[in-house]
Amino acid sequence: MEPLFKIKMPYLIFLGDADQAKTGQGVRHWRPDSCVGQWRYPSLPLDIDLPEMNAAQAADAGAGTLLIGAAPAGGALPAHWIASMIEALEAGLDIASGLHSRLRDVPAIVECAARLGRQLHDVRHPLETFAIGNFAPRPGKRLLTVGTDCAVGKMYTALAVERELLVRGISADFRATGQTGILISGTGVSLDAVVSDFVSAAAATLSPANDEAHWDVIEGQGSLFHPAFAGVTLGLVHGSQADAMILCTEPTRKVLGIHEFPDYPLPTLEACLETYVAAASLTNKRATIIGISINTSKLDPADANALMDEVSTRLAMPCVDPVRTGVSALVDRLLEI
Amino acid sequence: MEPLFKIKMPYLIFLGDADQAKTGQGVRHWRPDSCVGQWRYPSLPLDIDLPEMNAAQAADAGAGTLLIGAAPAGGALPAHWIASMIEALEAGLDIASGLHSRLRDVPAIVECAARLGRQLHDVRHPLETFAIGNFAPRPGKRLLTVGTDCAVGKMYTALAVERELLVRGISADFRATGQTGILISGTGVSLDAVVSDFVSAAAATLSPANDEAHWDVIEGQGSLFHPAFAGVTLGLVHGSQADAMILCTEPTRKVLGIHEFPDYPLPTLEACLETYVAAASLTNKRATIIGISINTSKLDPADANALMDEVSTRLAMPCVDPVRTGVSALVDRLLEI
Numbered sequence: 001m002e003p004l005f006k007i008k009m010p011y012l013i014f015l016g017d018a019d020q021a022k023t024g025q026g027v028r029h030w031r032p033d034s035c036v037g038q039w040r041y042p043s044l045p046l047d048i049d050l051p052e053m054n055a056a057q058a059a060d061a062g063a064g065t066l067l068i069g070a071a072p073a074g075g076a077l078p079a080h081w082i083a084s085m086i087e088a089l090e091a092g093l094d095i096a097s098g099l100h101s102r103l104r105d106v107p108a109i110v111e112c113a114a115r116l117g118r119q120l121h122d123v124r125h126p127l128e129t130f131a132i133g134n135f136a137p138r139p140g141k142r143l144l145t146v147g148t149d150c151a152v153g154k155m156y157t158a159l160a161v162e163r164e165l166l167v168r169g170i171s172a173d174f175r176a177t178g179q180t181g182i183l184i185s186g187t188g189v190s191l192d193a194v195v196s197d198f199v200s201a202a203a204a205t206l207s208p209a210n211d212e213a214h215w216d217v218i219e220g221q222g223s224l225f226h227p228a229f230a231g232v233t234l235g236l237v238h239g240s241q242a243d244a245m246i247l248c249t250e251p252t253r254k255v256l257g258i259h260e261f262p263d264y265p266l267p268t269l270e271a272c273l274e275t276y277v278a279a280a281s282l283t284n285k286r287a288t289i290i291g292i293s294i295n296t297s298k299l300d301p302a303d304a305n306a307l308m309d310e311v312s313t314r315l316a317m318p319c320v321d322p323v324r325t326g327v328s329a330l331v332d333r334l335l336e337i
Numbered sequence: 338m339e340p341l342f343k344i345k346m347p348y349l350i351f352l353g354d355a356d357q358a359k360t361g362q363g364v365r366h367w368r369p370d371s372c373v374g375q376w377r378y379p380s381l382p383l384d385i386d387l388p389e390m391n392a393a394q395a396a397d398a399g400a401g402t403l404l405i406g407a408a409p410a411g412g413a414l415p416a417h418w419i420a421s422m423i424e425a426l427e428a429g430l431d432i433a434s435g436l437h438s439r440l441r442d443v444p445a446i447v448e449c450a451a452r453l454g455r456q457l458h459d460v461r462h463p464l465e466t467f468a469i470g471n472f473a474p475r476p477g478k479r480l481l482t483v484g485t486d487c488a489v490g491k492m493y494t495a496l497a498v499e500r501e502l503l504v505r506g507i508s509a510d511f512r513a514t515g516q517t518g519i520l521i522s523g524t525g526v527s528l529d530a531v532v533s534d535f536v537s538a539a540a541a542t543l544s545p546a547n548d549e550a551h552w553d554v555i556e557g558q559g560s561l562f563h564p565a566f567a568g569v570t571l572g573l574v575h576g577s578q579a580d581a582m583i584l585c586t587e588p589t590r591k592v593l594g595i596h597e598f599p600d601y602p603l604p605t606l607e608a609c610l611e612t613y614v615a616a617a618s619l620t621n622k623r624a625t626i627i628g629i630s631i632n633t634s635k636l637d638p639a640d641a642n643a644l645m646d647e648v649s650t651r652l653a654m655p656c657v658d659p660v661r662t663g664v665s666a667l668v669d670r671l672l673e674i
Contacts, residue, residue, distance in 0.1 A: 235568030
């Protein structure tokens with residue numbers, strides 16, 4: 001299996017004149033040392049607290065890549081940003097984008113990058129092919145975050161666990177499966193964009209054989225209880241061959257999604273424990289869920305603490321909110337297995 | 338959701354000088370009325386028992402499409418077949434191919450088809466986009482074939498059930514999810530080639546709302562017990578929202594695949610019954626397995642009959658081999674639900 005791409009760091013984070021910058025904020029939050037500056041148009045009130053610079057200044061400061069850190073309405077690259085992309089390429093930078101539209105569909109950008117030998121990373125659109133292995137056990141340890149639903153904190157929890165492992169001096173790598181995670185870590189596979197036949201193979205490629213004591217901390221996708229996306233989740237569960245899983249949830253949600261799936265109630269945590277362990281056991285007989293990560297941002301502190309205590313007691317495992325409590329209780333349990 | 342493509346029938350089946358013609362034989366077997374002739378090069382000993390004709394003769398006989406019915410070694414279109422493809426287009430035929438390589442990657446074919454207004458169907462490479470619905474119940478009845486493994490008779494069983502339903506005067510449509518099935522029925526979705534995020538949506542699109550008494554008979558793919566492909570299977574199970582499933586197996590196989598997955602024993606039928614019903618119940622609470630289809634081709638008749646009797650008694654449901662016994666016992670049970 002060929003190695004995955006690696007985006008050249010550090011980043012100049014491009015915000016342009018967009019009105020939200022979740023990707024840039026995420027990269028800034030999790031990888032501050034990988035960001036040399038932000039590039040904003042004069043009209044933009046958004047600020048992610050990085051030095052202001054343009055492409056040439058960032059190149060002088062050692063930047064390797066212009067990262068599109070803002071999502072314009074509709075997800076397509078605005079035409080009036082193209083001149084800035086060209087300017088970045090000419091200054092010596094590669095470009096990385098998690099937008100739905102592709103840099104490599106813009107002829108002026110493609111031509112300029114080819115002429116100058118720069119890389120274009122459309123991380124939402126994988127180019128790799130993945131060999132289907134035999135799914136035998138491979139060395140190294142693997143943790144996968146799984147969820148009751150989409151958008152319940154699986155990426156955040158995985159990044160927090162990676163950080164806690166590294167703080168404790170334990171060898172670990174966050175393994176990204178979605179565009180924001182890929183831009184944060186500089187590599188990964190946008191799993192929901194892979195042709196379905198190769199999802200398990202891609203997940204296996206993402207967490208290759210490693211030192212026995214090494215932890216891959218793999219970002220989960222979707223939910224086994226989601227009628228539209230459970231297949232992606234199952235492929236990821238099977239391919240990652242995780243030893244441990246952390247179950248993530250958002251406790252105020254009553255049905256899956258926001259309002260798209262009114263016939264699908266959020267599953268119980270107990271149902272998730274049973275279903276995820278059963279699914280994972282196909283490719284790793286020892287797979288277990290070691291704790292719960294709750295996004296309690298919609299609860300007040302007293303209710304949040306009461307909920308975490310109740311869940312921890314009921315399920316006999318640590319229960320945290322990565323933002324309120326950190327994840328050390330999860331990592332303590334992880335290191336016992 | 339847009340309607341799927343429809344290949345113009347009947348077919349002229351192109352065999353060229355290939356040394357196997359499984360696709361052509363399958364189409365000939367299941368849709369004899371959709372085949373006007375076969376087109377072979379002089380050197381070819383293969384014969385699927387259709388009148389010999391070239392493209393112009395087939396067009397005169399009413400053919401709508403040249404179907405590539407033979408798989409050359411390697412799965413790519415041989416260069417020396419291109420002249421025949423052009424000849425077919427010029428005679429007035431569309432072209433349909435289930436090869437890995439694409440007709441639309443051959444400039445001479447693309448240019449000729451565009452100039453003459455012909456359709457090129459690379460059925461292994463879907464072009465459609467699929468809207469993600471809400472997976473609410475939809476009218477009409479649905480049967481899905483599922484399996485212990487890949488290549489255990491899921492397509493054959495589904496086609497046999499469709500034929501039996503039609504013989505009994507019951508409204509039914511075979512719904513194809515793989516390239517051979519698509520060429521047999523003239524439409525469908527090559528599910529394992531769909532981007533993973535859209536597998537469930539594609540399966541839902543494939544079996545749209547219909548008359549309450551109508552049966553869609555959906556071709557299964559892969560197996561929930563296959564470490565590489567279970568995600569595709571789960572997406573199909575969820576999107577098809579089947580009322581009934583038939584479990585297909587090949588009893589002499591000990592591990593999944595031929596020898597690629599030595600760590601993965603073939604699951605028991607009991608494990609399959611439990612796992613498929615649990616998975617399907619997410620999107621259809623009434624989903625049930627109504628019978629077993631065994632490919633007994635490697636057993637002698639006495640052993641085959643003994644096995645079918647034993648399985649039928651043990652699991653308390655009909656058990657057939659579509660080739661040896663037909664599927665009427667399955668259809669009898671199906672019509673009881």
